[in-house]
Amino acid sequence: xxxxxxxxxxxxxxxxxxxxxxxxxxxxxxxxxxxxxxxxxxxxxxxxxxxxxxxxxxxxxxxxxxxxxxxxxxxxxxxxxxxxxxxxxxxxxxxxxxxxxxxxxxxxxxxxxxxxxxxxxxxxxxxxxxxxxxxxxxxxxxxxxxxxxxxxxxxxxxxxxxxxxxxxxxxxxxxxxxxxxxxxxxxxxxxxxxxxxxxxxxxxxxxxxxxxxxxxxxxxxxxxxxxxxxxxxxxxxxxxxxxxxxxxxxxxxxxxxxxxxxxxxxxxxxxxxxxxxxxxxxxxxxxx
Numbered sequence: 001x002x003x004x005x006x007x008x009x010x011x012x013x014x015x016x017x018x019x020x021x022x023x024x025x026x027x028x029x030x031x032x033x034x035x036x037x038x039x040x041x042x043x044x045x046x047x048x049x050x051x052x053x054x055x056x057x058x059x060x061x062x063x064x065x066x067x068x069x070x071x072x073x074x075x076x077x078x079x080x081x082x083x084x085x086x087x088x089x090x091x092x093x094x095x096x097x098x099x100x101x102x103x104x105x106x107x108x109x110x111x112x113x114x115x116x117x118x119x120x121x122x123x124x125x126x127x128x129x130x131x132x133x134x135x136x137x138x139x140x141x142x143x144x145x146x147x148x149x150x151x152x153x154x155x156x157x158x159x160x161x162x163x164x165x166x167x168x169x170x171x172x173x174x175x176x177x178x179x180x181x182x183x184x185x186x187x188x189x190x191x192x193x194x195x196x197x198x199x200x201x202x203x204x205x206x207x208x209x210x211x212x213x214x215x216x217x218x219x220x221x222x223x224x225x226x227x228x229x230x231x232x233x234x235x236x237x238x239x240x241x242x243x244x245x246x247x248x249x250x251x252x253x254x255x256x257x258x259x260x261x262x263x264x265x266x267x268x269x270x271x272x273x274x275x276x277x278x279x280x281x282x283x284x285x286x287x288x
């Protein structure tokens with residue numbers, strides 16, 4: 001890696017001032033599990049690193065006003081094991097449980113993973129299925145951005161150079177909601193997925209689907225929200241055939257690339273298969 005200056009601000013305001021001062025030459029570092037690898041590969045060569053580990057108030061999980069609020073510096077492992085998350089958003093606990101190894105999950109942070117902008121990571125599809133958003137703060141104010149709209153390409157996000165991702169806001173699902181997170185792995189259990197799918201499925205008093213959300217990872221340059229597939233189910237009874245029809249629609253919505261975990265053609269064939277399994281699993285939770 002090349003030489004850089006490490007800054008360790010004691011407040012959020014100090015961190016924001018450093019970002020304003022150094023602009024495009026600065027990068028925030030949290031757990032470092034993603035950024036350090038990019039720096040070793042010389043894919044990112046910031047002149048200044050702004051570490052957030054001394055900034056108070058950026059970690060922890062709280063429930064209030066129908067949401068879970070997860071601080072950006074909260075470790076993956078804490079989300080995975082949190083009683084609040086397991087009770088109110090078990091889909092999220094499952095997704096974070098599937099990230100890498102325990103060692104990685106103890107280091108990697110929620111905010112760092114999202115700011116990294118890697119479409120192959122596990123949590124993003126689950127957060128999109130849950131309708132989560134992130135809070136971005138600069139010296140001029142804050143704004144809230146849906147996780148679905150956060151990534152714009154490989155390692156690219158809408159986060160401005162002077163903004164800090166401070167927390168993730170996750171709506172608590174309503175009763176009579178099923179969920180599933182499925183990660184298809186051709187290699188080791190700690191690898192990125194060939195295809196991952198997260199599903200959140202609710203039904204109304206008449207047994208028809210509502211608030212259907214399907215999101216996939218490793219199927220494009222950003223995580224994919226399968227809106228056409230959702231439309232097949234929305235407002236209709238989740239019959240076995242309708243679940244299959246919705247899953248088949250996913251093939252037209254993904255745009256995967258070849259990589260070491262599978263060819264684009266293989267991923268496109270696997271996406272409907274994994275989506276069908278996820279939809280069936282989510283519906284079984286409600287029905288059974």
